[in-house]
Structure formats: structure tokens, C-alpha cells
Amino acid sequence: xLKITDARVIVTCPGRNFVxxxxxxxxxxxxxxxxxxxxxxxxxxxxxxxxxxxxxxxxDAHRIEDTWQFLYRGAYWRRGPVTMAAIAAVDMALWDIKAxxxxxxxxxxxxxxxxxxxxxxxHANGETTEETLREAQxxxxxxxxxxxxxxxxPGLKSTYGVSxxxxxxxxxxxxLPSENVWSTEKYLRSTPQLFAAAREKLGGDIHLLHDVHHRxxxxxxxxxxxxxxxxxxxxxxxxxxxxxxxxxxQIRAHSTTPLAVGEVFNSIWDCKQLIEEQLIDYIRASVxxxxxxxxxxxxxxxxxxxxxxxxxxxxxxxxPVTMAAALHFGISIPxxxxxxxxxxxxxxxxxxxxxxxxxxxxxxxxxxxxxxxxIDEALAAQYPYRxxxxxxNRLEDGSMHDW
Ligand code: GCO
Ligand code: MG
Numbered sequence: 001x002l003k004i005t006d007a008r009v010i011v012t013c014p015g016r017n018f019v020x021x022x023x024x025x026x027x028x029x030x031x032x033x034x035x036x037x038x039x040x041x042x043x044x045x046x047x048x049x050x051x052x053x054x055x056x057x058x059x060d061a062h063r064i065e066d067t068w069q070f071l072y073r074g075a076y077w078r079r080g081p082v083t084m085a086a087i088a089a090v091d092m093a094l095w096d097i098k099a100x101x102x103x104x105x106x107x108x109x110x111x112x113x114x115x116x117x118x119x120x121x122x123h124a125n126g127e128t129t130e131e132t133l134r135e136a137q138x139x140x141x142x143x144x145x146x147x148x149x150x151x152x153x154p155g156l157k158s159t160y161g162v163s164x165x166x167x168x169x170x171x172x173x174x175x176l177p178s179e180n181v182w183s184t185e186k187y188l189r190s191t192p193q194l195f196a197a198a199r200e201k202l203g204g205d206i207h208l209l210h211d212v213h214h215r216x217x218x219x220x221x222x223x224x225x226x227x228x229x230x231x232x233x234x235x236x237x238x239x240x241x242x243x244x245x246x247x248x249x250q251i252r253a254h255s256t257t258p259l260a261v262g263e264v265f266n267s268i269w270d271c272k273q274l275i276e277e278q279l280i281d282y283i284r285a286s287v288x289x290x291x292x293x294x295x296x297x298x299x300x301x302x303x304x305x306x307x308x309x310x311x312x313x314x315x316x317x318x319x320p321v322t323m324a325a326a327l328h329f330g331i332s333i334p335x336x337x338x339x340x341x342x343x344x345x346x347x348x349x350x351x352x353x354x355x356x357x358x359x360x361x362x363x364x365x366x367x368x369x370x371x372x373x374x375i376d377e378a379l380a381a382q383y384p385y386r387x388x389x390x391x392x393n394r395l396e397d398g399s400m401h402d403w
């Protein structure tokens with residue numbers, strides 16, 4: 001028995017907000033978990049402090065599966081991003097504790113390494129095709145074997161994924177939601193041109209990815225996937241919002257462009273039909289928003305049966321704690337596909353000392369016991385929470401659209 005003696009939530013904003021759970025045990029071993037839900041951070045902080053932590057004190061930290069079941073079934077109100085992010089934070093912290101207590105890096109407890117490193121993709125973006133391709137070239141020079149291309153759309157002032165700071169993309173940029181204007185027609189015209197230019201300039205070897213960010217209808221998405229076929233994408237991401245999983249049948253029926261979805265999913269039930277009908281090729285659910293390692297493992301196991309591989313979300317709003325957990329997880333499963341790698345700022349990395357590292361197109365979880373990441377609480381305290389929202393999107397006539 002390794003008794004949980006204390007647990008606390010740390011909210012910090014070293015350039016962006018993060019919610020971190022720290023669990024302490026009577027053996028002096030502690031663990032960390034990430035509970036960040038972009039734009040709704042304090043809801044998860046309260047869920048943890050007011051509702052979960054009282055149930056954790058005195059429990060055996062070793063009983064990870066039982067604790068997961070206790071928190072999931074015990075809530076009665078199942079699923080949802082707030083609940084599942086909170087459960088995930090507890091789950092990550094308990095796996096961290098168990099591996100530290102064993103004196104092993106976490107991936108060893110999950111079955112050991114299946115590969116030498118985790119293939120990652122970088123987020124190359126620019127206002128124009130030329131700028132985006134220059135950025136892609138920069139990633140290639142850094143050794144990246146995969147890049148996601150996001151470019152400005154002629155005639156639109158701003159769009160998802162394009163940032164003036166090329167190293168650190170941060171969409172939650174205002175104390176109240178900023179407003180973007182969107183035109184599907186303009187986007188559908190310019191995107192195939194971007195990828196035609198990319199193949200011409202970057203050649204056939206580099207993996208190219210693209211994020212639609214949930215903006216199309218099924219038939220529009222089918223058209224885009226078909227138009228992009230000649231450019232052999234690694235994946236087309238979030239082509240439509242996936243609340244209606246059967247929507248993907250329409251895209252599939254028209255194109256062989258590989259499809260990825262799932263960064264906003266929080267349970268295996270969100271992925272079930274997509275995986276069982278083989279409507280997607282990559283499942284993007286994350287350790288953080290899909291209930292921790294314990295639950296993501298179930299999703300990945302189901303996916304493996306249907307030849308669907310993982311491609312975990314790894315944007316800046318998932319803290320280095322989630323990145324570490326994703327790496328230990330990804331290196332140990334047979335059906336790992338690729339890992340998103342958006343760089344955190346130096347301020348964030350200083351608050352979260354970590355052992356994972358990048359080299360030659362791959363990330364490596366490192367050999368430190370546990371997750372190999374911690375939070376510097378004194379430094380974290382210097383960066384108080386600042387309310388920040390993701391933008392919203394309107395069509396040119398003013399109607400609300402998905403961002
Ligand atoms: C990605 C994502 C992010 C999200 C962000 C929202 O693929 O990296 O789409 O950029 O917009 O994580 O909080
Ligand atoms: Mg995305």
C-alpha cells in the first residue's frame with residue numbers, strides 16, 4: 001500500500017494557462033498529472049479540488065484501474081471534457097508514482113519500447129504559400145520527417161494555425177473571444193494549390209499533413225480529400241466535426257486521402273464507430289482529454305484491431321506533463337502512428353523540468369523514473385492565471401461557424 005497523503009492543484013500561466021495536479025504519498029514519492037482544458041481551465045481545477053481530491057486522500061496510489069473506475073462510474077455523470085480531463089490528471093499522476101516507486105521510466109511498466117523513438121510532425125505556417133513553404137523548409141533542416149502545413153487563405157484576414165510567432169503557436173489569445181471571418185469557398189480554392197506548390201518545392205519524401213479544424217460539411221470534406229489525393233498527404237485532420245461519426249462514410253466513399261480525427265474526443269465511445277467501420281486511419285485522442293493512460297490504452301487497443309494508428313494531439317495547451325505521458329505511451333504500443341509536437345515556450349519548459357528530448361525527427365521519453373517531468377511550484381507561483389479564450393469564427397454574412 002502506498003497511501004495518498006496529499007493532493008493539490010496548481011494553476012499557472014507561464015505565457016499560457018496550465019492546470020496541474022500533484023499527488024503525494026506516505027513513501028515520499030509524488031506524481032504529476034495535467035488537467036488543462038483550454039479556455040475552461042478553472043472548471044477542471046474546481047472539479048479536482050472540490051470533488052476528486054477529497055476522495056483520493058487515504059487511497060492506495062498503486063490501485064490505478066480501481067481508482068479510474070471509482071472516479072468514472074462513481075460520478076454517475078459520465079464523460080465530458082471536464083470530467084475526463086480531471087480523471088486523466090489523477091491517472092497520469094498515479095502512473096508517475098507507480099513507475100517512480102518501481103525505479104523505472106513509465107514506458108517499461110507499459111510493456112517496454114516497441115520502437116527507437118516517436119516520429120513527430122511540426123506545425124509550419126505562414127500568411128502566404130511562399131512563407132509556409134519557407135517554414136516547412138526550416139523544419140526539414142531541423143531534421144523533421146513530417147510537417148503540417150497551415151497557410152493564410154487569400155481574402156481572409158486570419159485563420160486557424162497561422163501565427164506571427166513562427167516558433168510558438170498560441171490560439172487562446174484574448175481575455176474575451178476574438179472573432180475570425182471564414183469562407184469555405186475561398187479555403188477550398190486555395191488549399192489544393194498550397195499542396196501542389198509544396199510537393200513541387202519540398203519533393204515527395206517529406207510527410208505532409210493538414211488540419212481543417214472541423215470547418216467543413218461532409219460533402220465539402222469529401223471534395224477537399226479528393227482534390228488533395230495527388231499530393232499524397234500523411235493525413236487530413238478534423239475534416240468535419242465528428243459528433244456524427246457516420247459523416248466520415250461520405251468522405252471515405254470519395255477519397256483515399258488518410259483521415260485523422262479525435263483531439264476533442266474524451267472517451268472510447270466517441271471513437272467506436274469511426275474505428276470499427278474503419279472510417280479513419282489515425283485516432284488523435286490525447287492522454288489528457290481522453291481519460292488518461294488507462295483509458296487511452298483501451299482506445300488504442302480497439303484501434304489496433306482495425307488497423308487504425310495513433311496520432312496524439314500535442315498542441316501547446318497540453319502541458320509538458322501530457323507530452324511526457326504521450327511519449328511513454330506511444331513508445332510502448334504496437335499501433336503508434338505519429339505524435340504532434342508543438343513547441344512550448346522557454347518559460348513553460350522552465351516551469352516543467354522534463355527529461356524528454358527531440359533528435360533527428362523523433363522524440364524520446366528519456367530514462368528518468370516515472371514520467372520524467374515535474375512542476376517547479378515556486379516558479380509556477382510567479383505566473384498567476386490569466387483568463388484566455390480561443391477565438392470564434394463567423395461566416396462573411398455574420399453567422400456563427402465552427403472555429
Ligand atoms: C492541433 C489543434 C490545436 C487546437 C488547440 C485548441 O491540431 O494542434 O487543432 O491547435 O486548436 O489545441 O485548444
Ligand atoms: Mg487539430
